[in-house]
Amino acid sequence: xxxxxxxxxxxxxxxxxxxxxxxxxxxxxxxxxxxxxxxxxxxxxxxxxxxxxxxxxxxxxxxxxxxxxxxxxxxxxxxxxxxxxxxxxxxxxxxxxxxxxxxxxxxxxxxxxxxxxxxxxxxxxxxxxxxxxxxxxxxxxxxxxxxxxxxxxxxxxxxxxxxxxxxxxxxxxxxxxxxxxxxxxxxxxxxxxxxxxxxxxxxxxxxxxxxxxxxxxxxxxxxxxxxxxxxxxxxxxxxxxxxxxxxxxxxxxxxxxxxxxxxxxxxxxxxxx
Amino acid sequence: xxxxxxxxxxxxxxxxxxxxxxxxxxxxxxxxxxxxxxxxxxxxxxxxxxxxxxxxxxxxxxxxxxxxxxxxxxxxxxxxxxxxxxxxxxxxxxxxxxxxxxxxxxxxxxxxxxxxxxxxxxxxxxxxxxxxxxxxxxxxxxxxxxxxxxxxxxxxxxxxxxxxxxxxxxxxxxxxxxxxxxxxxxxxxxxxxxxxxxxxxxxxxxxxxxxxxxxxxxxxxxxxxxxxxxxxxxxxxxxxxxxxxxxxxxxxxxxxxxxxxxxxxxxxxxxxxxxxxxxxxxxxxxxxxxxxxxxxxxxxxxxxxxxxxxxxxxxxxxxxxxxxxxxxxxxxxxxxxxxxxxxxxxxxxxxxxxxxxxxxxxxxxxxxxxxxxxxxxxxxxxxxxxxxxxxxxxxxxxxxxxxxxxxxxxxxxxxxxxxxxxxxxxxxxxxxxxxxxxxxxxxxxxxxxxxxxxxxxxxxxxxxxxxxxxxxxxxxxxxxxxxxxxxxxxxxxxxxxxxxxxxxxxxxxxxxxxxxxxxxxxxxxxxxxxxxxxxxxxxxxxxxxxxxxxxxxxxxxxxxxxxxxxxxxxxxxxxxxxxxxxxxxxxxxxxxxxxxxxxxxxxxxxxxxxxxxxxxxxxxxxxxxxxxxxxxxxxxxxxxxxxxxxxxxxxxxxxxxxxxxxxxxxxxxxxxxxxxxxxxxxxxxxxxxxxxx
Numbered sequence: 001x002x003x004x005x006x007x008x009x010x011x012x013x014x015x016x017x018x019x020x021x022x023x024x025x026x027x028x029x030x031x032x033x034x035x036x037x038x039x040x041x042x043x044x045x046x047x048x049x050x051x052x053x054x055x056x057x058x059x060x061x062x063x064x065x066x067x068x069x070x071x072x073x074x075x076x077x078x079x080x081x082x083x084x085x086x087x088x089x090x091x092x093x094x095x096x097x098x099x100x101x102x103x104x105x106x107x108x109x110x111x112x113x114x115x116x117x118x119x120x121x122x123x124x125x126x127x128x129x130x131x132x133x134x135x136x137x138x139x140x141x142x143x144x145x146x147x148x149x150x151x152x153x154x155x156x157x158x159x160x161x162x163x164x165x166x167x168x169x170x171x172x173x174x175x176x177x178x179x180x181x182x183x184x185x186x187x188x189x190x191x192x193x194x195x196x197x198x199x200x201x202x203x204x205x206x207x208x209x210x211x212x213x214x215x216x217x218x219x220x221x222x223x224x225x226x227x228x229x230x231x232x233x234x235x236x237x238x239x240x241x242x243x244x245x246x247x248x249x250x251x252x253x254x255x256x257x258x259x260x261x262x263x264x265x266x267x268x269x270x271x272x273x
Numbered sequence: 274x275x276x277x278x279x280x281x282x283x284x285x286x287x288x289x290x291x292x293x294x295x296x297x298x299x300x301x302x303x304x305x306x307x308x309x310x311x312x313x314x315x316x317x318x319x320x321x322x323x324x325x326x327x328x329x330x331x332x333x334x335x336x337x338x339x340x341x342x343x344x345x346x347x348x349x350x351x352x353x354x355x356x357x358x359x360x361x362x363x364x365x366x367x368x369x370x371x372x373x374x375x376x377x378x379x380x381x382x383x384x385x386x387x388x389x390x391x392x393x394x395x396x397x398x399x400x401x402x403x404x405x406x407x408x409x410x411x412x413x414x415x416x417x418x419x420x421x422x423x424x425x426x427x428x429x430x431x432x433x434x435x436x437x438x439x440x441x442x443x444x445x446x447x448x449x450x451x452x453x454x455x456x457x458x459x460x461x462x463x464x465x466x467x468x469x470x471x472x473x474x475x476x477x478x479x480x481x482x483x484x485x486x487x488x489x490x491x492x493x494x495x496x497x498x499x500x501x502x503x504x505x506x507x508x509x510x511x512x513x514x515x516x517x518x519x520x521x522x523x524x525x526x527x528x529x530x531x532x533x534x535x536x537x538x539x540x541x542x543x544x545x546x547x548x549x550x551x552x553x554x555x556x557x558x559x560x561x562x563x564x565x566x567x568x569x570x571x572x573x574x575x576x577x578x579x580x581x582x583x584x585x586x587x588x589x590x591x592x593x594x595x596x597x598x599x600x601x602x603x604x605x606x607x608x609x610x611x612x613x614x615x616x617x618x619x620x621x622x623x624x625x626x627x628x629x630x631x632x633x634x635x636x637x638x639x640x641x642x643x644x645x646x647x648x649x650x651x652x653x654x655x656x657x658x659x660x661x662x663x664x665x666x667x668x669x670x671x672x673x674x675x676x677x678x679x680x681x682x683x684x685x686x687x688x689x690x691x692x693x694x695x696x697x698x699x700x701x702x703x704x705x706x707x708x709x710x711x712x713x714x715x716x717x718x719x720x721x722x723x724x725x726x727x728x729x730x731x732x733x734x735x736x737x738x739x740x741x742x743x744x745x746x747x748x749x750x751x752x753x754x755x756x757x758x759x760x761x762x763x764x765x766x767x768x769x770x771x772x773x774x775x776x777x778x779x780x781x782x783x784x785x786x787x788x789x790x791x792x793x794x795x796x797x798x799x800x801x802x803x804x805x806x807x808x809x810x811x812x813x814x815x816x817x818x819x820x821x822x823x824x825x826x827x828x829x830x831x832x833x834x835x836x837x838x839x840x841x842x843x844x845x846x847x848x849x850x851x852x853x854x855x856x857x858x859x860x861x862x863x864x865x866x867x868x869x870x871x872x873x874x875x876x877x878x879x880x881x882x883x884x885x886x887x888x889x890x891x892x893x894x895x896x897x898x899x900x901x902x903x904x905x906x907x908x909x910x911x912x913x914x915x916x917x918x919x920x921x922x923x924x925x926x927x928x929x930x931x932x933x934x935x936x937x938x939x940x941x942x943x944x945x946x947x948x949x950x951x952x953x954x955x956x957x958x959x960x961x962x963x964x965x966x
Contacts, residue, residue, distance in 0.1 A: 108503030
């Protein structure tokens with residue numbers, strides 16, 4: 001089980017200045033930094049055996065949120081609590097990472113190694129014995145239909161094959177929690193199918209799956225619950241059905257649009273999508 | 274940190290790196306092939322050139338005369354003896370011969386005439402070939418002058434032999450007349466030393482650059498490469514700590530750098546051994562060269578180079594971690610290359626040697642160590658200093674590296690290009706602020722310039738050398754900032770101060786002077802062995818008039834150094850970081866620039882005050898005035914010591930505790946008064962604590 005408690009992350013970004021281009025020779029575009037919250041006070045809990053979708057437009061803070069959940073980044077405020085099967089929180093960072101399988105489109109693989117070599121090396125880091133790793137590698141490569149290319153250098157694989165190799169990488173240590181950051185982005189139908197099927201299977205095995213996307217249809221079909229974020233803030237949280245009911249629409253796409261429009265009218269600013 | 278995951282990561286890094294062609298090329302191919310062949314080539318060329326000039330045939334025009342054949346005989350015999358090669362061509366008249374010379378058909382013209390000696394001497398030279406000569410050459414033509422030198426050499430030997438014969442004919446103990454003072458010359462330098470110093474000049478440079486390229490490629494691959502390929506995030510999802518990742522990367526890059534260094538060393542010694550075995554080294558002044566003499570040299574290098582390689586690996590990693598792609602990494606590593614090259618060049622300068630001080634300068638110390646090791650005049654104490662200072666620098670770099678690795682800004686950031694100078698100027702934005710890398714590069718270049726080039730300029734041009742140095746120091750930051758298209762007015766705080774600020778800088782100077790005196794005498798008491806007085810200033814300006822000295826030593830450095838330190842350096846830092854850090858960092862760099870223990874503290878103290886003045890007034894004029902007054906005070910003190918001595922307290926020769934207390938007290942009050950003029954206490958923030966140190 002994984003829980004976010006008042007999670008916030010502060011970043012610095014350059015202030016956007018209007019009309020900086022002066023014509024006089026010595027104008028000086030002052031580049032001052034301002035701080036902003038990429039993730040702003042988010043609290044939620046993901047249960048065993050559910051797929052929790054995190055939805056939001058680009059720059060909503062999805063990646064930052066997932067990085068904090070995966071303990072790749074430290075939150076500015078709040079905390080992420082990961083508990084073991086008895087519900088006791090795990091405190092050691094290394095042990096937390098043992099419980100999480102993290103996959104994003106930034107987690108590429110070592111091109112100069114083969115899938116099997118990488119599997120064995122990472123297995124060692126996860127503390128699995130060589131014999132067990134080798135056995136597990138064969139099982140997983142069979143499961144993901146990777147046998148024919150698992151001994152080729154990864155740089156020589158196709159995108160779909162690489163994606164499967166990536167999945168095999170997060171399966172090594174049989175984690176309880178999966179965190180997937182836009183796993184289907186830029187993949188063809190067949191490749192994204194593999195991932196979606198995989199998530200469903202893991203859910204059935206009682207694993208927790210957290211996943212972000214901006215494909216609304218995919219989320220509507222796959223997720224048990226959905227967290228909608230916008231500018232780092234919680235926009236809505238509930239089952240797809242609940243969310244659609246609030247906005248009286250029959251698909252998530254319209255729900256999302258009308259929620260943002262509502263937010264825009266509250267602030268008095270126009271939101272463009 | 275746990276050993277096991279670290280070793281697994283290390284295994285992964287090495288496996289990954291060794292499958293990269295670029296690393297293999299930089300690590301193995303470059304040391305094994307390129308650079309021994311370069312050395313071999315240059316040695317062969319040197320040898321070839323030496324042979325060529327000895328065996329070249331020179332054509333000599335002989336003008337017909339009675340003694341022509343005598344001259345030819347003498348020259349011919351002499352040439353045989355000395356291994357010269359002359360061909361004689363006969364000409365009827367002097368005019369024809371001279372014409373042939375100017376159209377380069379011959380190298381030399383010899384006109385001979387018989388000569389009749391005085392009766393008393395003629396008997397001494399009986400049976401000798403005697404003549405008088407007139408020689409024409411083309412002094413602008415190397416071949417012709419070489420021909421003349423050869424002929425001259427032969428004729429001198431011939432005259433010498435005639436003289437000896439004559440003396441022997443006249444006296445019984447002629448030898449005593451010829452050599453009234455007998456002496457022998459024997460060079461203390463052994464041929465190992467000669468060989469070593471020749472190799473020692475070029476080798477450090479090659480070796481250091483080779484080690485650096487051996488380290489840079491894996492460092493780029495392990496940082497920017499991982500980021501570009503997107504594996505950095507993958508590795509962070511693993512159950513390992515960031516420190517473990519960092520150490521494994523450091524160890525793997527070091528391994529490759531060390532391997533490359535040792536390979537360099539081996540290939541170098543292999544080459545020397547090969548040369549020793551196969552080529553006649555006597556032509557290069559290396560006869561009697563004993564290879565075994567170099568074994569201790571090899572051992573000390575074998576110990577120091579790995580440590581240096583680790584330092585290099587750490588430096589490369591620290592820089593490369595900022596880059597987000599290979600391209601950017603190549604961009605930002607070029608300054609390291611330049612700084613390393615500059616520092617390594619010390620070994621080529623004949624005057625720079627390994628001393629207690631130079632043994633502390635990173636990179637330079639290794640270059641000088643290699644040089645001294647090859648001239649076989651190294652001492653183990655200095656080797657130890659080099660070894661330990663490199664260890665210390667290496668540790669410092671590792672600490673910096675771990676800070677960088679634990680920073681999310683660095684690891685997930687968009688990558689900050691710290692050095693802008695290597696980008697295309699057309700792509701630069703107007704009003705760009707220089708990066709941290711830019712000011713580090715500028716400072717390193719200035720420092721190395723001061724260490725190595727300035728002494729040469731002063732030796733060559735005396736006081737004018739000092740003026741040239743100051744001009745160059747002024748030009749460096751200004752041209753740099755101009756190239757970056759920075760806003761010069763803003764960066765260098767080019768603005769006239771308000772009148773009260775102008776007065777304020779004079780007042781602050783008086784206060785600063787009093788406090789500086791207290792500070793310096795305190796330091797001199799604490800570290801009496803460091804008492805290096807301003808003798809160097811006295812040396813520089815001795816022999817010139819007061820006004821010239823005032824301009825060159827008092828005013829020029831004030832402008833140049835202010836442009837660099839309070840302009841470019843502080844101006845950049847001020848825009849990029851907190852005020853207090855900007856002030857302190859610029860002041861520390863200013864202190865380091867003086868390269869003298871006592872002056873470091875004086876520079877630090879003055880640097881803090883001056884940076885604050887520039888910050889407050891936004892005018893560099895204030896710090897220039899301060900600096901000018903300060904330097905001029907020393908010049909006045911050198912020329913008119915009685916003026917300074919007449920000033921109460923400051924000029925007193927042996928101030929006691931009471932005087933110091935008064936100076937301290939007065940100094941603080943005057944300083945505060947000056948700061949008041951700068952409006953230091955009218956703002957919201959009370960920064961008074963900052964400047965009082």
